Amino acid sequence: MQFGIFTVGDVTTDPTTGRTPTEHERIKNTVAIALKAEEVGLDVFATGEHHNPPFVPSSPTTLLGHIAARTENLVLSTSTTLITTNDPVKIAEDYATLQHLADGRVDLMMGRGNTGPVYPWFGQDIRQGIPLAIENYALLHKLWREDVVDWEGKFRTALQGFTSTPRPLDDVPPFVWHGSIRSPEIAEQAAYYGDGFFANHIFWPKQHTEKMVGLYRRRYAHYGHGTPEQAIVGLGGQVFMRRNSQDAVREFRPYFDNAPVYGHGPSLEDFSRETPLTVGSPQQVIERTLSFRDYVGDYQRQLFLIDHAGLPLKTVLEQLDILGEEVVPVLRKEFASLRPAGVPETAPLHPAVRKNTDGHHDTGTDGHHHTGAQVRNQEV
Template sequence: MEASEGLKHTGIEIGLYTLADIGPDPHTGKTVSAHQRIKEIIQAAKLADEAGLDVFGVGEHHRLDYAVSAPPVVLAAIAQATKRIKLTSTTTVLSTVDPVRLFEDFATLDLLSDGRAEIIAGRGAFVESFPLFGFDTNDYDALFSENMDLFLKLNENERISWNGRFRSSLREAEIAPRPAQSQLPIWIGVGGTPESAVRAGKLGVGMALAILGGDPVRFKPLVDLYYRAGIEAGHDLENLKIGVTGHGYISKTTPQAKDEFYPYYSNYWSYVNRQRGMGFRMSRADFEQMTSPGTALFVGSPQQIVEKILHQYELFGHSRFLAQMDIGGLPFKKVAEGIELLATEVAPIVRKETNK
């Protein structure tokens, strides 16, 4: 089936997310502290809220070169500095967290924020949380499956009895507090595996696609698998939601955006690949190809960004787009300028064009 068949056309949500990476500014060589990075993330969320964006997400890592290991704590701080923007994890490493604690933390966040909390759950691009919390990477998928099953039950029931393989059993356990919303919205983050798309569809939860580059059309089969699995499992189409996340940088013109962002984006992939034991370094020619009009890297003028979002919307019929703009040691002043452009020159056009 076509993705667009299942979507209510009310205009898609536009927002931001951060993974809180801590990298040196390639121009100055200076690296901000974790303290400053978290302060800037809270300020970015406040700016996004005031500018009228819809969602702000915070990711989870357990490394010294990332500032956030506890998204619900940071999101709770953001909740007190904002009024209406939705607050989500991007992503929660579900395989290595106790689902009961996760539910309680985000239910508390939901109460603090007057019903704005969400979770995007994933298996994680890094595996340092496994030994850190006493889990075996051989159980990578089994842990995720069991924890998702338990979390969905916790979301539905004030009291629960449950047996599993990886944590102690529950006997008429009271799960408190309950969120302000009737249930916490939960999405599964999908990086490209068909199995993850099918799982999200079967469970009837949202699917957040991480599309960091290349031709976005290659993700269309995952969207079709998601919808097919959801329908076969008996879920209503209106409850099957798709989000797209990607890297972005906006400036007045596309050439200016490319010139400004290339040093930071090259820097970002240099240290991310080094973290993963790879030595690839991005040339300017690589970057030019990655930012060409038909790709999923959102770098350019507001009009270029609008065109790329709408092209993906034609492919996927998604209901949410989140941009990651604060990477590679980019100074906060540039992040703030990007937030303003996204909110004032991109979001209004995209909402109008998708509200048909």
């Protein structure tokens, strides 16, 4: 199973000191956090994509390209690549280039974004969010698998005899996740292509996550990619840890109360009870994370959000030490012992990465997990 972290890249005032980091500091600190993730033995670092304050990751491939040059093992991913407002041609080019630079250590997560004004900034209409996501990904999927593409759709200029360059590394496209908080259409899209489905798993109760993942698993099997249990599932999560749970709650409370995403809303206790947010001891995080399997089944990737809401770099690095030393080793062992034979251990890796790892999982020649019909190369 893959464990890692994802960042939303917010620039937030530390409520305990009143200090706001500069954009330069936040970007540099994000790199330091990624390097620390590799140092402590995590598998994945993922960044969001935002084009509005108070966020800084407007150019994920630039950030990840720099991190690729300074790491050896991390899988570099996104926690959102805006499939709605980015041109699919540019996504195809940018992430294929990144894939070459990182020697295959790249996958990405498609998402629609949750900031309304971004759509008109890039010439789109938020009311068309789902159709944009479906059509744009159909084109991206085609661009990475066909050398010469003819295309006509509703939302962009037609293509005739177009070749996206560079081609994917060794003709194996990056593995794609489709991320969603609440849209069953996105779970359906992931299932249709045999791609991964990433449930944000941060803001909603477990019953909602269970429903979304269950839909994806059933439809994955319906399209002939394998059994429901073999579908590729990822989960988000939020944690804050100290050796003593009371210390964790006391330290994290001002950050929670003032966070730009959920601050000034439910109490920390209510939010922790109703969502997967876990603030406490390492053992509490282990137990809570293991409980996710009870309602989503065996899954392949767990990403934690640990660097938001104004938390200082020193604190984030301490959180990574705890994750790497005390939490993830136990989770790896426990999840592995519970996983039935035939269920993939991790998300698919590029062949160039697989040959340098100890993990073993069933992948097709295009780097995707296949046990039934091949992924259809056509529009949803």
